[in-house]
Amino acid sequence: MPGGGFSKLPNGSVVVALSLPSPVGDGATARFLVHAVNRARALTRLRNLGMRAVYLRGNAEPPTPDEITAVLHHPDGLLWRTQPEELWHPIGALLRPAPQPQP
Template sequence: MSGGGFSRLPNGTVVVAVSLPSPLGDGSVARFLVHAANRARALTRLRNLGLRAVYLRGNAEPPTPDEITAVLHHPDGLLWRLQGAPAAELWHPFRSSSPLRNRWA
């Protein structure tokens, strides 16, 4: 079951956070952050990268201020990290070289 939410920024853009079961098969959950012009575009960015069944129903798990800061300071505006990971673990860009992406696609 996926969970997620969004935060609208003062400039009109949104940051969407979505939690999805990890494809690693170990029961972990990956948290994705996307910065886009609106919620529909953010979800389209995720779907275009291979996460086809991504939907945002409600706003149960909106991004935290730390997550918003992380995604705003990244040039791609699309990050992921395993939930429950140590706080020292950094956010990872979701690019073609990402080891997690190769398992989802």
């Protein structure tokens, strides 16, 4: 079952972390981080990218301090990764089409 949570920052904004099925279709789980004005806006940002069935129920898996730092230092405020030891990917990496091999 996908999980997630949020942390409210001193300036009033929030960082939402969600564990969802991997967007690359490999059966793994991906962790998404979103920085937004409030929880509703964070979820709307993900839904606008095509993740329609995204909901935050409870606060079982809030973002860690390292995750908060990562998303706050990224200009888009939206990151993802599939493994804890891998680097964070900007959401643009999901939206770009895969490069086609040259004949």
